[in-house]
Amino acid sequence: MSTVLCFCLRGIIPGPIEFTDEVLFANAHPSMSHMSPDFARVFGDCIRMTRQLLYSEDAQPFLIAGSGTLGQDQVSANLVEPGENALVLHSGCFADSFADCLQTYGANVDQIKAEIGGAVKEADIENALQAKKYKIVTVTHVDTSSAVLSDIKAIPNVVKRVSPDTLVVVDAVCSVASEEIQMGAWGIDVVLTASQKGLGTPPGLSILVASQKAVQVFENRSTPVTTYYGSWKKWLPVTKAYENNSAAYFATPPVNLIYAFHASLTQIMQGSVSLEQRFKLHQEVSRRVKKAAEEIGFKGVPLSEDVQANGMSALYLPDGFTVSDIVPRLLKKGVVVAGRLHASIKGQ
Amino acid sequence: MSTVLCFCLRGIIPGPIEFTDEVLFANAHPSMSHMSPDFARVFGDCIRMTRQLLYSEDAQPFLIAGSGTLGQDQVSANLVEPGENALVLHSGCFADSFADCLQTYGANVDQIKAEIGGAVKEADIENALQAKKYKIVTVTHVDTSSAVLSDIKAIPNVVKRVSPDTLVVVDAVCSVASEEIQMGAWGIDVVLTASQKGLGTPPGLSILVASQKAVQVFENRSTPVTTYYGSWKKWLPVTKAYENNSAAYFATPPVNLIYAFHASLTQIMQGSVSLEQRFKLHQEVSRRVKKAAEEIGFKGVPLSEDVQANGMSALYLPDGFTVSDIVPRLLKKGVVVAGRLHASIKGQ
Ligand SMILES: Cc1ncc(COP(=O)(O)O)c(C=O)c1O
Numbered sequence: 133m134s135t136v137l138c139f140c141l142r143g144i145i146p147g148p149i150e151f152t153d154e155v156l157f158a159n160a161h162p163s164m165s166h167m168s169p170d171f172a173r174v175f176g177d178c179i180r181m182t183r184q185l186l187y188s189e190d191a192q193p194f195l196i197a198g199s200g201t202l203g204q205d206q207v208s209a210n211l212v213e214p215g216e217n218a219l220v221l222h223s224g225c226f227a228d229s230f231a232d233c234l235q236t237y238g239a240n241v242d243q244i245k246a247e248i249g250g251a252v253k254e255a256d257i258e259n260a261l262q263a264k265k266y267k268i269v270t271v272t273h274v275d276t277s278s279a280v281l282s283d284i285k286a287i288p289n290v291v292k293r294v295s296p297d298t299l300v301v302v303d304a305v306c307s308v309a310s311e312e313i314q315m316g317a318w319g320i321d322v323v324l325t326a327s328q329k330g331l332g333t334p335p336g337l338s339i340l341v342a343s344q345k346a347v348q349v350f351e352n353r354s355t356p357v358t359t360y361y362g363s364w365k366k367w368l369p370v371t372k373a374y375e376n377n378s379a380a381y382f383a384t385p386p387v388n389l390i391y392a393f394h395a396s397l398t399q400i401m402q403g404s405v406s407l408e409q410r411f412k413l414h415q416e417v418s419r420r421v422k423k424a425a426e427e428i429g430f431k432g433v434p435l436s437e438d439v440q441a442n443g444m445s446a447l448y449l450p451d452g453f454t455v456s457d458i459v460p461r462l463l464k465k466g467v468v469v470a471g472r473l474h475a476s477i478k479g480q
Numbered sequence: 481m482s483t484v485l486c487f488c489l490r491g492i493i494p495g496p497i498e499f500t501d502e503v504l505f506a507n508a509h510p511s512m513s514h515m516s517p518d519f520a521r522v523f524g525d526c527i528r529m530t531r532q533l534l535y536s537e538d539a540q541p542f543l544i545a546g547s548g549t550l551g552q553d554q555v556s557a558n559l560v561e562p563g564e565n566a567l568v569l570h571s572g573c574f575a576d577s578f579a580d581c582l583q584t585y586g587a588n589v590d591q592i593k594a595e596i597g598g599a600v601k602e603a604d605i606e607n608a609l610q611a612k613k614y615k616i617v618t619v620t621h622v623d624t625s626s627a628v629l630s631d632i633k634a635i636p637n638v639v640k641r642v643s644p645d646t647l648v649v650v651d652a653v654c655s656v657a658s659e660e661i662q663m664g665a666w667g668i669d670v671v672l673t674a675s676q677k678g679l680g681t682p683p684g685l686s687i688l689v690a691s692q693k694a695v696q697v698f699e700n701r702s703t704p705v706t707t708y709y710g711s712w713k714k715w716l717p718v719t720k721a722y723e724n725n726s727a728a729y730f731a732t733p734p735v736n737l738i739y740a741f742h743a744s745l746t747q748i749m750q751g752s753v754s755l756e757q758r759f760k761l762h763q764e765v766s767r768r769v770k771k772a773a774e775e776i777g778f779k780g781v782p783l784s785e786d787v788q789a790n791g792m793s794a795l796y797l798p799d800g801f802t803v804s805d806i807v808p809r810l811l812k813k814g815v816v817v818a819g820r821l822h823a824s825i826k827g828q
């Protein structure tokens with residue numbers, strides 16, 4: 133038994149991360165009806181702040197009780213019709229689950245696999261898009277199994293040049309609020325994430341933001357949506373109502389988590405540092421964590437600096453050490469680590 | 481604009497209900513990894529207590545981030561294969577959503593509609609089951625739009641007699657922990673519910689319990705499961721691992737809500753009154769609420785006493801009054817009510 137150790141900023145497991153007192157206090161909010169005007173305003177704020185956090189003006193957020201995986205479901209069942217093609221860029225094992233999810237809802241999936249510790253190369257993406265028509269391309273911003281950071285600013289450019297109708301979907305479960313994401317300017321069509329990582333809120337909230345282009349593609353479907361719980365046909369009117377500070381119902385939202393998310397977003401958006409400074413700070417701290425770890429003998433998993441994530445670190449064990457040597461020593465120092473995940477580097 | 485008013489025990493809106501301090505405190509639990517042994521034990525306890533609450537020995541609980549509606553999804557996508565028949569017993573509008581959900585995943589749905597304020601008659605169920613082979617029958621234990629209580633002890637008997645292979649699915653979102661449900665002895669195959677009503681936990685947790693017969697039917701499917709996020713193929717190994725107090729991963733569970741659920745279940749199962757006494761108390765309090773409401777001019781929606789729910793009350797407005805007369809008066813007294821839902825009695 134040995135493994136790759138994944139460190140996450142603020143916590144040191146790859147999520148859930150630590151919560152601030154304000155967030156925990158909000159999570160203990162007394163019972164509120166999801167149909168009450170007070171709650172509708174808080175929900176509306178969350179929708180607006182989520183959009184701002186992704187530097188988007190008009191994209192459509194969906195906040196639903198669930199986890200990050202529910203975002204993969206929403207994409208697969210609302211944006212891809214059975215029999216259509218999807219291209220999955222593989223930089224770690226969360227691409228495998230996205231591919232599995234897409235196939236469950238009837239997509240034909242091709243994957244481009246990067247080398248271990250690397251991201252998929254632009255030239256390979258370009259070739260794939262020239263060879264076949266794809267409805268969507270998915271990319272994992274930071275894959276939690278490898279800590280590889282993909283270049284989600286460059287990829288939409290390639291896609292736009294070669295295949296302008298193809299939607300760019302970013303799995304940002306491990307990156308939102310730790311890494312900069314300029315959804316509007318970079319031309320990203322879907323950002324999907326969850327509450328429990330960079331957003332510092334307890335797990336249980338699926339957060340997905342769709343560009344107006346993606347919403348249009350959804351609305352122009354020729355076949356019915358293939359999910360019920362995650363159906364945008366059901367959720368679009370609800371999210372639009374809450375955005376206007378009025379309540380609507382399809383399925384009960386996770387009310388307390390919305391209060392907690394509100395507290396966390398408020399701290400992120402109105403804290404003492406600007407969003408820009410926040411991302412810079414994350415970068416700096418990340419470099420220091422990785423440097424310190426390397427000084428004591430760990431080796432970072434990603435091979436080159438340009439693919440190193442800032443919100444988390446994945447490290448190879450020092451030569452000659454095993455997990456059973458290291459973990460008890462770290463535990464003694466109060467450090468919790470997660471051993472995981474990428475099948476081909478298990479045990480290192 | 482007028483409507484039916486729905487009262488729920490403990491709260492007075494049909495959910496979410498009020499939470500105890502212990503539950504809120506647990507919901508503010510500091511960050512815990514879903515992969516930690518401590519959390520796995522708590523999750524394991526929740527699985528075992530959920531089963532006990534439903535008087536079942538061997539049924540299989542699934543606890544997933546989501547809401548009650550996700551339980552309808554799980555049933556539709558795991559137990560019914562595309563093209564199979566489902567019979568939906570309609571005693572209020574939540575049967576319409578179940579029918580919609582089943583159809584989304586490819587089932588052929590027939591509905592038997594009860595009269596307003598009544599439950600579906602056993603003779604009608606018997607006739608339907610004799611006319612056609614159904615994979616499942618669904619019944620809403622307490623429909624939140626009508627407060628009608630269906631007889632979920634008698635219905636499985638009818639099904640077993642006429643069509644023993646047909647699975648009996650109970651939508652118990654509005655009844656678990658308020659009304660008695662003897663899953664094992666009464667022969668119920670699925671009970672689906674959510675955290676936010678009788679269970680007194682904030683919304684965000686989908687709770688579903690499947691009999692071993694239902695699990696067998698799932699395992700004998702001849703076509704792949706049609707959902708990803710709610711797939712029992714993914715969740716069965718996870719729930720079995722947690723039941724053995726060890727962690728497993730498919731998608732992140734709502735960790736804090738599991739702590740809150742644990743606190744609530746502990747209060748319900750180990751409180752000063754036994755489960756039996758709890759259900760009796762609910763009955764008594766419910767009679768008193770309905771009596772008091774009738775004394776001031778309201779009329780209960782369900783027509784006969786045998787279909788009156790104990791966990792909630794739906795009331796017609798006193799003759800000559802409208803919602804805009806009543807709601808401000810109740811609000812002044814600190815009473816929040818929900819106006820709702822059943823299309824054909826809207827405005828009364
Ligand atoms: C990159 C990535 N995608 C998807 C997921 C799945 O999210 P969840 O576990 O919240 O369902 C994770 C979870 O760690 C992740 O790191």
Ligand SMILES: Cc1ncc(COP(=O)(O)O)c(C=O)c1O
Nearest residue numbers: 383384547548549574624653674
């Ligand atoms: C009887 C019944 N079924 C299903 C649901 C749907 O549950 P949720 O809103 O948690 O998705 C409700 C919600 O009120 C309900 O009362």
